[in-house]
Amino acid sequence: MANQQKRTDVNTLGEFGLIDHLTNKHQPKQPSTIRGIGDDAAVIDNGNFKTVISTDMLVEGIHFDLAYTPLEHLGYKAVVVNLSDIYAMNAIPKQITVSMALSNRFSVEALEELYKGILRACSFYNVDLVGGDTTSSLKGLCLSITAIGQGETDKLVYRTGAKVGDLICITGDVGASYLGLQILEREKQIHAKHPDVQPDLEGMDYLIGRQLKPEARKEIIQLFRKAELVPTSMIDISDGLASELFHICTQSGVGAFLEESGVPIHPQAEEMALKFKLDPITCALSGGEDYELLFTIDKKDLDKVKYMPDIFIAGEIVDESHGITLHTKGGNIHSITAQGWQHF
Amino acid sequence: MANQQKRTDVNTLGEFGLIDHLTNKHQPKQPSTIRGIGDDAAVIDNGNFKTVISTDMLVEGIHFDLAYTPLEHLGYKAVVVNLSDIYAMNAIPKQITVSMALSNRFSVEALEELYKGILRACSFYNVDLVGGDTTSSLKGLCLSITAIGQGETDKLVYRTGAKVGDLICITGDVGASYLGLQILEREKQIHAKHPDVQPDLEGMDYLIGRQLKPEARKEIIQLFRKAELVPTSMIDISDGLASELFHICTQSGVGAFLEESGVPIHPQAEEMALKFKLDPITCALSGGEDYELLFTIDKKDLDKVKYMPDIFIAGEIVDESHGITLHTKGGNIHSITAQGWQHF
Numbered sequence: 001m002a003n004q005q006k007r008t009d010v011n012t013l014g015e016f017g018l019i020d021h022l023t024n025k026h027q028p029k030q031p032s033t034i035r036g037i038g039d040d041a042a043v044i045d046n047g048n049f050k051t052v053i054s055t056d057m058l059v060e061g062i063h064f065d066l067a068y069t070p071l072e073h074l075g076y077k078a079v080v081v082n083l084s085d086i087y088a089m090n091a092i093p094k095q096i097t098v099s100m101a102l103s104n105r106f107s108v109e110a111l112e113e114l115y116k117g118i119l120r121a122c123s124f125y126n127v128d129l130v131g132g133d134t135t136s137s138l139k140g141l142c143l144s145i146t147a148i149g150q151g152e153t154d155k156l157v158y159r160t161g162a163k164v165g166d167l168i169c170i171t172g173d174v175g176a177s178y179l180g181l182q183i184l185e186r187e188k189q190i191h192a193k194h195p196d197v198q199p200d201l202e203g204m205d206y207l208i209g210r211q212l213k214p215e216a217r218k219e220i221i222q223l224f225r226k227a228e229l230v231p232t233s234m235i236d237i238s239d240g241l242a243s244e245l246f247h248i249c250t251q252s253g254v255g256a257f258l259e260e261s262g263v264p265i266h267p268q269a270e271e272m273a274l275k276f277k278l279d280p281i282t283c284a285l286s287g288g289e290d291y292e293l294l295f296t297i298d299k300k301d302l303d304k305v306k307y308m309p310d311i312f313i314a315g316e317i318v319d320e321s322h323g324i325t326l327h328t329k330g331g332n333i334h335s336i337t338a339q340g341w342q343h344f
Numbered sequence: 345m346a347n348q349q350k351r352t353d354v355n356t357l358g359e360f361g362l363i364d365h366l367t368n369k370h371q372p373k374q375p376s377t378i379r380g381i382g383d384d385a386a387v388i389d390n391g392n393f394k395t396v397i398s399t400d401m402l403v404e405g406i407h408f409d410l411a412y413t414p415l416e417h418l419g420y421k422a423v424v425v426n427l428s429d430i431y432a433m434n435a436i437p438k439q440i441t442v443s444m445a446l447s448n449r450f451s452v453e454a455l456e457e458l459y460k461g462i463l464r465a466c467s468f469y470n471v472d473l474v475g476g477d478t479t480s481s482l483k484g485l486c487l488s489i490t491a492i493g494q495g496e497t498d499k500l501v502y503r504t505g506a507k508v509g510d511l512i513c514i515t516g517d518v519g520a521s522y523l524g525l526q527i528l529e530r531e532k533q534i535h536a537k538h539p540d541v542q543p544d545l546e547g548m549d550y551l552i553g554r555q556l557k558p559e560a561r562k563e564i565i566q567l568f569r570k571a572e573l574v575p576t577s578m579i580d581i582s583d584g585l586a587s588e589l590f591h592i593c594t595q596s597g598v599g600a601f602l603e604e605s606g607v608p609i610h611p612q613a614e615e616m617a618l619k620f621k622l623d624p625i626t627c628a629l630s631g632g633e634d635y636e637l638l639f640t641i642d643k644k645d646l647d648k649v650k651y652m653p654d655i656f657i658a659g660e661i662v663d664e665s666h667g668i669t670l671h672t673k674g675g676n677i678h679s680i681t682a683q684g685w686q687h688f
Contacts, residue, residue, distance in 0.1 A: 008452035010480075021452070022459040028472035030438045032494070035474075042474035044439060044492065046390035055475060055490055057443040061482040094374045095388060099401040099488050108352035108365070115366040128372035130379075130386035131399060134363055137486070138405040144443050144477075144488035146399055148388060150376070 038251070039159050040088040040235060041149070050156060052149040054085035060140035068184045071110055073212045074143075075117025081238065082147035083125050084216035084291045088236035089158070090224060091151030095130045096122065099144040101137035125218060155230055157295070162233040162252035166296040168315040169231075169305060171217050173264040174241050175280065178287025179272045180204070180211030206268045214291045220310070227304040234295035240288040245324060246338035248296065255322040258336065260329050262314035285326070285336065382595070383503050384432040384579060385493070394500060396493040398429035404484035411535075412528045415454055417556045418487075419461025425582065426491035427469050428560035428635045432580035433502070434568060435495030439474045440466065443488040445481035469562060499574055501639070506577040506596035510640040512659040513575075513649060515561050517608040518585050519624065522631025523616045524548070524555030550612045558635045564654070571648040578639035584632040589668060590682035592640065599666040602680065604673050606658035629670070629680065 028036045034050060035043040041054035058064060058078050066074075079096060086093040098118060102111070122129050127147070187199040201208060216236075224230065233252055235244045241263065249256050265284050273280040296317055297305060305311045315327075324336040363381065372380045378394060379387040385398035402408060402422050410418075423440060430437040442462060446455075466473050471491070531543040545552060560580075568574065577596055579588045585607065593600050609628050617624040640661055641649060649655045659671075668680040 006453055010446075010448065010450060010452055010455065012452070022455055023463075023473060026463050026466065026473050028474065029470065030472045032438055033472040033474055036439075036472055037475055042439065042441065044395070044474070046393060046395065049390060051388070051390065051395055051492075053439070053441060053475060053490070053492060055441045055443050055477055055488070057445055057477045057479050057486075057488060059445045059479055059481045059486070062445070062480055094376055095380075095386065095397070097386065097397060097399045097490060099399050101401055101403045101406070101486055102354075104354065106354060108354055108356070109350055111354065111366055119367075119370050122370065126373065128374045128377040128380055129367060129370050130372065130377055130388070131381055131397060132363075133399055133401045133488075135401050135403055136406050137403050137484075139483050140481075142401075142403070142445055142481070142486045142488075144399070144401060144486075146397070146441060146490045148395075148397060 035158065040085040041091070043089070043151070043156060050091070050151045050153055052086055052089050052091040052151050052156070053146065054082055055144065055146040056082050056085070058143040060142065065188070067188050069212060071113035072117035072120070075114040076121045077212070077214055078143050078145050079118055079121035079125070080214055080216045080291065082145045083127065083218070084236040084238065086147050086149035087216050087218055087221050088234050088293060089149070089151055090155050090221060090230065090234060091149040092221065093125060093127045093147050093149040095128045095148040097130060097146045098132040099134070100132070101135050101142040103137050103139050103141070106141065125216065157231050157234040159233055159235050159248050159251040162248050162254050162296040162317045164254055164317055164319050165299055166232050166317040167299060167302060167313050168245070168256060168258065168317065169295050169297060170241070170264060170292055170312045170314050171220050171310050172290070172292040173266040173269065174237060174290045174292060175273070175284035175287040176207050176210040176266045176269040177214060177289040178283050179269050179276070180207035180209070181289070182276055183207060183272065184211065204268065204272065206266060207272055211289065214289065216291055217293050220293055223308050227308070229297065229301055229304045231295035231297050234293055237290045237292045237294055238288060240286045241294065242285040242336045243338045244294045245336065248294065249324050253320055255318045255320050256315060256324045257318045257322065258315040258324070258326045260326060262312060264312045281326070281328070379502065384429040385435070387433070387495070387500060394435070394495045394497055396430055396433050396435040396495050396500070397490060398426055399488065399490040400426050400429070402487040404486065409532070411532050413556060415457035416461035416464070419458040420465045421556070421558055422487050422489050423462055423465035423469070424558055424560045424635060426489045427471065427562070428580040428582065430491050430493035431560050431562055431565050432578050432637060433493070433495055434499050434565060434574065434578060435493040436565065437469060437471045437491050437493040439472045439492040441474060441490045442476040443478070444476070445479050445486040447481050447483050447485070450485065469560065501575050501578040503577055503579050503592050503595040506592050506598050506640040506661045508598055508661055508663050509643055510576050510661040511643060511646060511657050512589070512600060512602065512661065513639050513641060514585070514608060514636055514656045514658050515564050516634070516636040516654050517610040517613065518581060518634045518636060519617070519628035519631040520551050520554040520610045520613040521558060521633040522627050523613050523620070524551035524553070525633070526620055527551060527616065528555065548612065548616065550610060551616055555633065558633065560635055561637050564637055567652050571652070573641065573645055573648045575639035575641050578637055581634045581636045581638055582632060584630045585638065586629040586680045587632070587682045588638045589680065592638065593668050597664055599662045599664050600659060600668045601662045601666065602659040602668070602670045604670060606656060608656045625670070625672070
């Protein structure tokens with residue numbers, strides 16, 4: 001190995017830049033590959049139906065902290081995170097595979113807890129666990145789940161279909177999960193210094209629940225079917241509203257005009273953000289892990305969503321030249337940048 | 345948490361016992377789930393064709409050692425290992441997803457090497473990379489790959505179909521990969537003590553190649569199609585011939601009679617086993633990572649495989665009551681036990 005070898009830190013590219021950098025020369029060749037890298041899930045042709053595949057990896061110390069994450073919740077959430085990607089394609093998840101690497105500090109009883117959560121999620125979302133791989137690790141727990149879903153050809157929704165004039169919709173409040181995480185982190189610090197102090201989580205159950213026990217919005221997909229509504233684009237909010245909106249705009253070649261007053265924030269989140277001396281809208285935009293759906297619809301479909309529960313209209317798609325902006329309650333206009341994945 | 349809490353070491357169950365213990369209450373409910381846990385891959389119904397899904401996780405320090413594994417080879421092998429599972433269903437791999445967790449000691453250039461291998465395998469095996477997840481880890485590299493294939497309903501081959509009188513076939517020599525690993529481990533120890541000594545790998549290229557650059561037997565599946573041969577059962581040899589034969593027998597409810605003289609061992613493997621003071625047949629039975637296919641055929645199909653290159657007939661399926669036995673060249677009979685996965 002040459003001493004002069006170039007070394008570029010992975011940080012410099014970010015997740016999406018990195019993936020693009022590593023895979024942009026790869027051209028799918030299989031006729032059955034309808035959509036590859038770059039959406040919530042891949043799409044594979046199987047005749048009348050399309051198979052939709054999504055995969056996510058969760059790493060101890062990065063994505064979860066077992067100091068405050070019960071293993072059953074972790075198992076449940078790991079499944080939900082993946083199913084959310086399938087719903088974000090307007091498809092129905094049907095199967096999952098679960099792979100994990102774990103060190104010998106995990107007992108069979110610990111794994112039973114983890115699987116209890118995994119299987120509870122399978123049962124609730126009506127998906128089958130069909131395979132996986134279990135192996136050891138030198139340190140920590142690494143969970144990789146792949147979800148397989150089915151979608152009708154003319155109903156699949158990508159990130160690429162938003163067009164000028166479309167309405168931007170969100171299926172629920174955002175920012176709460178991030179604030180739940182801040183509380184859990186704070187309590188962990190306090191507990192480390194004062195092991196006798198019992199955590200005081202009074203009145204924070206909603207925020208902590210959003211962090212530890214998120215749900216994927218399967219009922220929204222059912223509502224779409226009933227209303228015969230097909231969004232023009234859709235993505236799930238895992239990295240944060242700003243980052244997801246950025247993806248839709250970049251991949252659709254459009255801009256967005258987001259109204260602060262249209263972004264749903266839970267009263268507990270609002271209150272807790274202020275306690276942490278954080279701006280609630282910043283938490284809502286950059287927080288992540290809410291697993292709500294962000295989607296756009298043609299204006300003519302407004303009547304279809306108007307009376308749907310849990311649908312908030314938060315803005316409008318505009319021409320690319322206008323960029324992606326937030327219009328604050330105070331009348332200011334801010335540029336929105338992608339602040340997604342910052343694990344590195 | 346009660347102090348009296350039961351703690352069962354994961355070791356006590358083994359991989360297959362563990363998976364069974366954790367998932368045996370899970371009953372697939374989706375009509376599209378044809379086969380779930382317990383074969384090389386899951387099978388999902390998509391009308392005329394079946395989708396076949398397999399997933400594998402590779403962990404640094406457990407499955408590979410970067411001290412002697414070039415990253416490009418690692419990427420290539422990680423794909424091959426998964427494709428091998430799809431071929432073992434007599435199906436054709438079409439797509440893969442790649443997830444990885446890596447610590448910040450990996451540079452972009454290192455990942456480029458890894459992806460070079462991944463994409464080279466995609467190109468060679470004609471599969472598309474359609475998605476994945478890249479995240480960080482606190483320590484080491486963890487790779488999880490899912491392969492998606494397509495199989496015709498009446499040509500899929502499971503582990504469950506072997507029947508008394510069937511012939512046991514192997515597609516190539518076994519044990520070489522394990523011996524390649526022993527050599528690499530030995531050179532690593534020598535290098536640690538004497539950094540100036542250059543490794544002497546003269547005449548060991550075959551063994552090391554089998555360990556670092558294995559291939560999946562895609563051409564065998566093509567030969568089966570040409571010959572209109574459908575094996576009665578099949579599995580790929582990842583954990584070792586003994587372990588795989590054990591799976592087929594247990595899952596088919598049969599016994600096996602394996603002839604030592606019928607088990608192909610490469611001359612380099614034979615020689616190296618003796619140098620390491622190991623029994624060559626033990627290496628062949630328990631070595632693993634050969635990625636050859638082990639399959640059974642009805643006796644009436646003997647003519648179809650007789651002149652196929654690389655097909656070795658190594659024994660016969662017998663009644664379950666006879667157990668799984670090895671008939672040595674010296675005329676002795678030994679019981680074969682599953683000695684597969686021993687990572688824990």
